[in-house]
Amino acid sequence: MSLTSYFMEATYLIASILFVLALKGMSHPETARRGMFMAEGGMFMAIVGTLIGAHIVTWGWILVGLTIGSIIGIWMALFVPMTSMPQRTALSHAFGALAAALVGVGEFILHGAEMTVVTRGALGFEVMLGALTTTGSLIAAGKLHGTIPGKPIQFRGQNAINLVIFLVMTGSFVYFWMHPSVIAAFYTMLGVAFVFGVMLVIPIGSADMPVVMSLLNSYAGLAAAATGFVLGNNVLIIAGTLDGFSGFILSVLMCKAMNRSITNVLFGGFGAVIATASAETGGVMREISLDDAAMQLAFANRVIFVPGYGLATAQAQHAVRELGELLESRGVTVKYAIHPVAGRMPGHMNVLLAEANVPYSQLYEMEQINPEFPSTDVAVVIGANDVVNPDARDNPNSLIAGMPILEVDRAKSVIVLKRGQGRGFSGLENPLFFKPNTNMLYGDAKSTLSHLAQAVQHV
């Protein structure tokens, strides 16, 4: 081994350590940013180490890729609005996975003939996971951005067709593994994996995106780890595994927060069956005037805001912070209750409220805040529906029975900000809206909140 190769290996080792320390820093908002600097330093070292130690012979293609990638990357980092974070992240998963898949294809072309059985197996996993994550993430990004309808796209025999596609994919993987000389098997696997990624995500509704995002995150990481096995590169294995496990842990947490299994999310097609299954609760929804609502808020002691995806679509995060600060200046205790699956990706609401300068000490997790609702004067639900549906707790026949909810119905009074009278995304009836202590405020969340703030000022 030459000196430069040793240098390269040393940078990889340091990068691996820095990556772990970076994730350790993420355990607290105070240390998270310093952690990210470490990860950036580690990444930079690994890149420089590779360029010096990997016997690079042609620089042109590398420079082209680095330049274009940096320009697009910087543009994304600077200009993507926080409300678009879910689709940005999904797109990123697609890019990462595509890189892994392409490296796999390149390895196959260059060294496919002399690979050992084990390397070929890892290569198969890398290419398969990489390809299906690429198209799956693109579809997810399209759904989140609204380019593709967010509703589950389903047809008869879908699961059967998916099973066939899956079998063809794994079949060609096994065939390629056994007979490396049959090039067609490798490319069949690649092509079918691209198709499988699409089929995997189209039947899943937007409301289930937190789980899908976490899963795709995990797959993208595992594809990178498999690349590490193919190239015999430990830093790839470590970084990929960290990503893979992070995604896995998040998927489990998201599923728990919806009381559903991963299989149910992937193959259940939630949201399509429900429209017929939900029983009519009946009763009337009471509308409240802006002034009355402002009066309630202004003379309350404790107010809890419960944001949902509606807050993100209305871009109302700044408006809610203004109202919150106004109430605080009048001596009202203001808190924010965040359900784990509120929004379209894990932690979505936290990021939006942080963007609007809400101190994170005011953001409360479900377990922390639920005991506080009975002593709360007004709970303000902003564009959230299923995560506050008391049916999940009270009605064992409900489709979301057992899903942990924010118990806003236990508050003394509830104000629900909603776009219209229709049902939420899932199509489930929400008995919360018909409770005697619930009042509805219809309209765009952003303008409603700023009008509320004005009205509070005049109280």
Add this chain to the structure above:
Amino acid sequence: MNPAVLIASVYVFALAAFLGYQVISRVPPLLHTPLMSATNAISGISLIGSLVLAGATHSHVAHILGCIAVTTATINVVGGFGITDRMLKMFGKRKDEGKKTPAAEASK
């Protein structure tokens, strides 16, 4: 890949998985979005594989595949770290501002 290297790699994988579980399960839900975006940027480490593919051989197919891979992986690394930092900056700064603002409002 010879058996000794394979076994070492499996060790690395298993230990990284264990370490990852320990470290990541301590991340609060507050930071789940930055976590996802950070781990995603870190897994952009496949950039180093792409660099080798794009530059260390004389095969044209490898150059082109490598060039695309370098581009997408770089987007992932640069964009991912950039946006993670932007998010974390928002979580950090509010500690002082959040305390100041209500007081400032009251003094008006």
